[in-house]
Every structure is written in C-alpha cells, then in structure tokens.
Amino acid sequence: MRTITIAPVTRIEGHAKITLHLDEQGRVDDARMHVTQVRGFEKFCEGRPYYEMPSLMARICGICPISHLLASAKACDALMAVRIPPAAARLRRAVHMAQFIQSHALSFFHLSSPDLLLGMDADPAIRNIVGVVQAHPELAKAGIGLRRYGQQVIEWLAGDRVHPSWIVPGGVNAPLTPAVQARIMEGLPEAKAVIQQTLDLFKSILDRFEDEIANFGHFPSLYMGLVDPRGRLELYDGGLRFMDAQGAIMHDHVPSEDYRQYIGEAVESWSYLKLPYYKPMGYPDGLYRVGPMARLNVADSCGTPAADVELTEYRQRVGRIGESSFLFHYARLIEALYAAEKLNELIGEEAALDPRVRAEARPNSPEGIGIAEAPRGTLIHHYRIDEQGLITWANLIIATGNNNLAINRSIKQVAQRYVDSERLTEGMLNRVEAVVRAYDPCLSCSTHAVGQMPLRIELHAADGRLLDTLSRDGA
C-alpha cells in the first residue's frame, strides 16, 4: 500500500493532514482527513458553574466565538428555564448576523479567493491573500473592509471583537444605544454593496469551474439545518429540518431536545474528530451535510428580498438541491447578503432599543440544550448540572464535525479525479486541499488540531521502496 500525505492542510481554520491511499496500480483507493488534536472541553468544564459556560466555551474558537456564546447561552437559558426578553433575542440575532458577515468574508477573501481568483495551479508562494492584494487590490481591500465591518459591529454591540462577555445566560448584559444603532446602520449600505459585487464577480467566473463543480464533493447526501416556523432560513433559533437527497423533507421542526434521536457520533482510529451520522440510517450510511449549501437546500426561502432574488437565480443555475460542495462558496455569499439584510431589519427597528434585555433566574432544570447555526453549520451544546448549578457532563457537536464524513468522501472524489501518482504536481494536491476549504472547516472548533509538519510527499512501492519525492517549502 502506498500513501501520499499532505500536511499541514493550509488556508483552513486549524490544522489537519490528509493521506491518500493508493492501490497496486497507483490509483487512489481511499482518502482520509486526520484531525490531530483533542482539547477536552467536554470533560474539563466539569465542576464549573453553568453561568461560566458561555465565556469558557467561546474559547473553543476565536473565529466564531459568537456561535459558541449563543449555543452555550441558549443551553443555559434552558437550564434556568427562562424565556429571554424579545429585545435580548433580537440583539443576539443581530450580533450573529455580524459574525456571519465577518466569518463568510474571511472564508471567501482570506482563505479561498487565492484558489478562485489566482487559480488552483498558481505558484504556492503567491497563492495567498497577499497575492490577491497584489493582483486585485480593490477587491482585496473591499474584502478586508467587509470583514472589518462585521467585526466592528460585534465590537460596538458586545464590547470586544473576539471573546466578548456581552452574551450571558438569560439574554445580553447591556441594551443597544442609539449611538451604536446609528453607527451600524451607517456602515450597512457599503457592506451590502461589497457583498453584492462579490456575488456578481463569483457568478461571472463560475463557468470556469465546471470541472470542479462536477468533482468537488459532488454526490447525493442528506442535509440538515435550522428553519423558522415558516420553513425559511434560520440561523439562531427554530427547529431542525432533515432533507433527503431528492429534496423531500424527512423530519421538520425537530426541537433541540430531540437531537440525539437523529444524530449519532462515531469514532475512527485515525482522527480525533468524531464523525456524526444520521442515526436511523446507521454509520457510515447516514452521511449528511450542514453549512451554507445544506441550509439553502433545506430552506424554502431566505425571507429577505435581495437574498431571495439571488436564491432564485442560484436554484436556476444548480437545481433545487445543490449537490456539489464547491457550491458552498456560492451559498456562503448569498448567506452574507441575507445577514446584511437581516442586520438592517433587526437593528433598524425601534424595538431594538428596548432596555429590557436580561432574564434573571436560578438554575431550574437539570439539563439544557442549545442549538444555533454557526457559519459552518449546526452547532449543539448540551449540559447537565447538579443542584448547585455546577456542570456534571457536557456534549458538544460542532459545525465542522457534522461535515466530517462528507469531507472525507469529498477528498476521495477529488483525489480520484485529479491525482496522478505517476506525475504528481503541487496543483493536484492543492485541489484536494481546496475541496476541504470549500467546507470552510473550523478545526479550532472541532477539537482543534496541530501538526505544522513540512509537506513532503513520499511515494513508496508496496515493498517499501521509495519511488518519488515531492516537497513544498518556502525555497
């Protein structure tokens, strides 16, 4: 058995390595993404008071701390058995929209635009955001500006850009001020314009990627995401919808308390990242996808005007059900537009200024579950507490984890299409990494990985003889 190793996978949020396993003829037989660290949050939160959880769990991820703050705070709301004030829910949603803007901007501009704009085969020395700054300075500046706006809105609302302490069990700890409201509204038109321009640009280059669309994780699967009571796109609350490969709804408005009936977690010996699956179909057949493309699949509509125009065009282009994970890029931009429109709606209305933003209570329930849609997909926090409100047990299913089975299936498909083990090129391997980037995996979130190892690909014959070596380094 010969193996090709790509390590570390770069331009993703976290570190992983990929191994491609070759058969006797040198064809790719299997592919695996190894996530190489576990951090232990499910265990080491034990004994801490429940009200520390949002701040502690936010430290799972500095890229989407808001998602963890929200899922954690919702689980704590359930432990307290409170319904939070309407203005608190509105402000939590608003800060979540800001996070979608910044996180989706980061994924598109900082991490994936080098592949999309400079080319999959571009020189690895310039195939990065600096290369994009040089080749497309206006676009790169617009992208940096868009991410800045999302982060600024988080800072204005919540006090800090990374790990703010504003989202608390029971609501948020300070109401919106008219000054912050005005600042957010002032920046929105430009943010929206940048997203719209980027969408137009993406659509104009989409035809160049026909081959990638056909091969980047293009397979039928199940899809999961939150929807609102009317079946529209929902990121903060609502119920889970499961959809099959043909687009038929399998389960709808599933309450968060029932998630374990539908989602199981499997372990493989080769990764610290577990592999969730749709329980009724078993492992590994119960492969499902989450995240931007899955959310646009399960939702009937977005529910905001400009995003719905884009969604209609998207469905004309790709069909009612997006099947290729390359479309995550496209779906991500539509969601960013939705987030900007939604932010406008949430912050612009008078009700946003209501000073009642926090419910106070003691712990009133032994168990609490909070589910939100993180930028990368469905995020689940599940806690149990003792009489004193100290955590006794926790289970976390992280957005990227949900896609773990699909990512592994996708890298195998890409490797089988592009990797020629007799004539390896750097661009072939970059495509394997690029399909991982399409999922925008957040491995800091998932368990967090390490392993900054040099990329050195060695081809060994079945008898162990070294056949070929390829390395990628700064030289």
Added chain:
Amino acid sequence: MSKIKLATTWLDGCAGCHMSLLDVDEGILALLEVADIVYGPLVDIKQYPEGVDVALVEGAASSEEDVELLHTIRERTRIVVALGDCAVTSNVPSMRNQFGVGAIMRRAYFENADAQAQQPADGVPALLSQARPIHSVIKVDYFLPGCPPSAALILQALTELCAGRLTEPGPLARFG
C-alpha cells in the same frame, strides 16, 4: 531595507489571537510593506523556513508535535513571541491538566460515542500529560498577554520588532 521575515502559528489555542492579528484591518497592508509572511495558516508554505526574524506563537504546548515544532521554531527564528494567554500561561488548555489525559479521552471517545467507541491512535499525535506554557519548552523573547491580545497591542509590538526594537509592551498589555 530588506523586509522582516514573519512567521505565525497556533498550537493548542482557539485562533482568537490570529483573528486579533487580522483585526488590525487595513493596517495589515502597511504591515506587509515591511514584513513578509513566510509561514502560517494564511499562506501555503508547508515547511518552517530558515532565517525567520519574528515568530508569533499562539496556544499552549499540548502534544508531542507541538514540542517538536517549538524546537524547530526556536532553532530557525531570531525572536520568538508568545502571543496571548494560552502561550504565556497555558490558560484554558491547562484546565485539562487536573483531569488527566485518560479522562479526557474517555469522555470524548467512549462515553459520548454512539458507534465504534475507541481510542484514536493511528496517525494522530499523543497528548502531553499536561498542557504547558511555551516558555517551559523553549526560550521565549517576548510575551504578549491577552485573551486575545488587542489588535492595537499586536500592531504596536510588530511595528517595534520590525524596527529592531524590543520595548516594554506598556499599558496595552493585560491578561484576559
């Protein structure tokens, strides 16, 4: 003047310090005038290069691979910066220390597993018994605390280091 060679990496951390680095916003463009990013999660260079001027290291040392990488960084870098509370004190990652590696693994891969419960051990590095601050592994030249350190602090430090100065970080530096 030749450009400073800048490397960044994260070990057992959350990437929040790297986000704070990006939170210098358009300031990154000015920074790129004086520094080349020669290694890190934003660029496609896979091997830690020789002759790095400044390395920003986020996160605690938590696995055998972390320790190896830290030694490589030290050998090939003039100034090593511990970026953020996890690198400086081991912070949140060290909360696992009191439980031990076995308990962490049991919770994740046995108690909270529905299929194929087992200990991952194939191609994944072993965890150290304790998550540790990076200065307990290698010599560190400069400490920037914070969870995360503010963008202003990171920019000030990088500006000073690029100019060849090692000054006190001053009032911008704080833990938490």
